[in-house]
Amino acid sequence: MKAETTRRAIMAGLAAAPVAGLPAIAGVVAEADPIFAAIEKHQRAYAAFNQSEEGPDQDTACSVYFDANIDLYSTKPTTPAGAAKFLRFIADFLDEDDTVNDNWVGDLIGDAIRNAIAVFEREARR
Incomplete structure (x- = not known):
């Protein structure tokens, strides 16, 4: 039996493909x-x-x-996926320590959050 290439088959294949693979497909x-x-x-x-x-x-x-802490909180995400992961990371950090007054990165937290939000705001203006 010959496999048919239909719109439905293509869409089903795309739905099953990993999200990371979509840029390569495109x-x-x-x-x-x-x-x-x-x-x-x-x-x-x-x-x-x-x-x-x-x-x-x-x-x-x-x-x-x-050093890894300072590097992390000083790094600006550049994609929505990166910004979302970074915001999730910061939220988990705050839940763990229950404070923003961390001796190492407390002064960087606000800027880190604003850097991640800037990615979403840039995407929203498109």
Whole structure:
């Protein structure tokens, strides 16, 4: 039996395709958002810090984690997906610590939120 290429079959195939694959299907390259790499770097640094033993290794891990925190909250998302992920990350952080007065990034939180919102506002004007 010959497979038919119908509008319904194409739409069903697109619905089953991963969202990340849609730009490739459309023949465009997805814009790389630096916030994804910054979040991943932060998560790796956080895990390494939590697994470190007290002493010089923990001091090094703490320094790397500190730098990753500063880098993350200083990175501006460039896509709606990146902005949404970053806002979710910030919300989870605030739920965890119950305060914005974090010693490391407290002064960066407001700007980080505004940077993410700016992406949505830019998209809304299009």
